[in-house]
Amino acid sequence: MELTWIAICASICMGLGAVLVFIYAVKRNYFRNLEDAKYQVFWSDVEELVDSPRQENKDDKESAKARC
Numbered sequence: 001m002e003l004t005w006i007a008i009c010a011s012i013c014m015g016l017g018a019v020l021v022f023i024y025a026v027k028r029n030y031f032r033n034l035e036d037a038k039y040q041v042f043w044s045d046v047e048e049l050v051d052s053p054r055q056e057n058k059d060d061k062e063s064a065k066a067r068c
Helices: 002-027 034-067
Strands: none
Touching: none
16 A cells, blocks of 8 residues: 555656646747747758759769779
8 A cells, every 4th residue: 555655646746747847848938939840850851852862863973983
């Protein structure tokens, strides 16, 4: 029975800690402009996809020149 009370107290403390972290984040405006972060990640992925074929083409041209 003692172990049950320890588990209940631990879960209440963790829940209270999560609520406090959430309140801190809201007061510090960590949740503003969530859409901008999404688009920054999206466009960085697109840039990587666009740049990688160029690198492959350069490597193919260099290897073709070396063969000649």
